[in-house]
Amino acid sequence: MSKVTQIAHPLILHKLTLIRDRETGSKDFRELVEEVAMLMAYEVTRDLPLEDVEIKTPICTATCKKLAGKKVAIVPILRAGLGMVGGMIKLIPAAKVGHIGLYRDEKTLKPVEYFCKLPQDIEEREVIVTDPMLATGGSAIDAISLLKKKGAKHIRLMCLVGAPEGVKEVMNAHPDVDIYLASVDEKLNEDGYIVPGLGDAGDRLYGTK
Numbered sequence: 001m002s003k004v005t006q007i008a009h010p011l012i013l014h015k016l017t018l019i020r021d022r023e024t025g026s027k028d029f030r031e032l033v034e035e036v037a038m039l040m041a042y043e044v045t046r047d048l049p050l051e052d053v054e055i056k057t058p059i060c061t062a063t064c065k066k067l068a069g070k071k072v073a074i075v076p077i078l079r080a081g082l083g084m085v086g087g088m089i090k091l092i093p094a095a096k097v098g099h100i101g102l103y104r105d106e107k108t109l110k111p112v113e114y115f116c117k118l119p120q121d122i123e124e125r126e127v128i129v130t131d132p133m134l135a136t137g138g139s140a141i142d143a144i145s146l147l148k149k150k151g152a153k154h155i156r157l158m159c160l161v162g163a164p165e166g167v168k169e170v171m172n173a174h175p176d177v178d179i180y181l182a183s184v185d186e187k188l189n190e191d192g193y194i195v196p197g198l199g200d201a202g203d204r205l206y207g208t209k
């Protein structure tokens with residue numbers, strides 16, 4: 001069964017409040033999403049395996065730790081997931097970045113795929129899917145299914161805000177995928193928006209609508 005982790009760090013919750021605020025404009029919104037993604041990346045990568053390496057410090061030879069084996073791929077769900085990538089590659093600069101393009105049909109709320117480009121060795125990588133919003137869960141479920149079809153074996157999902165309904169759907173569809181969020185909100189409204197949420201993440205990031 002998926003593990004669901006809410007990363008309720010004071011800095012993350014403070015910044016999330018600013019992100020939610022309707023008065024926050026695109027420039028600040030983008031910067032805050034990037035900062036929160038960076039802070040969350042710290043927790044999402046907590047269990048990455050380490051190995052011992054011997055190095056020479058200016059003083060002596062020392063056995064120290066370094067990330068072992070498994071390499072990371074960050075896969076944003078376009079468009080909004082892209083807003084989280086900058087913060088994450090600051091912390092994991094060797095990560096490769098894949099892209100999955102999905103948009104939610106406004107009437108059916110079902111995701112429609114329009115782009116997919118992944119690192120060739122995706123099956124060997126620890127994949128972190130990013131999307132600020134987990135609403136009905138349809139986009140995350142389809143993106144993860146696509147990744148599995150392309151060979152990915154180790155996948156985790158990282159979102160800023162989720163609705164309980166969407167979290168449950170992803171857990172049912174992909175019980176092997178752990179989910180990390182800054183907040184699980186109250187519910188979805190009749191238009192499929194998260195309440196209280198933060199509105200349309202893609203539009204707020206890129207100033208569209």
Ligand code: PRP
Pocket residue numbers: 077078079080081102103104105109111131132133134135136137138139140166192200201202203
């Ligand atoms: C938003 C969001 C998620 C999706 C969540 O994207 O970024 O990808 O909706 O909804 P779901 O859980 O019900 O599938 P949107 O389709 O608006 O596209 P955009 O990122 O290009 O704005």
Ligand code: URA
Pocket residue numbers: 080133135192193194195197198199200201202
């Ligand atoms: N997509 C968004 O951008 N916001 C929501 O609240 C739901 C889906």
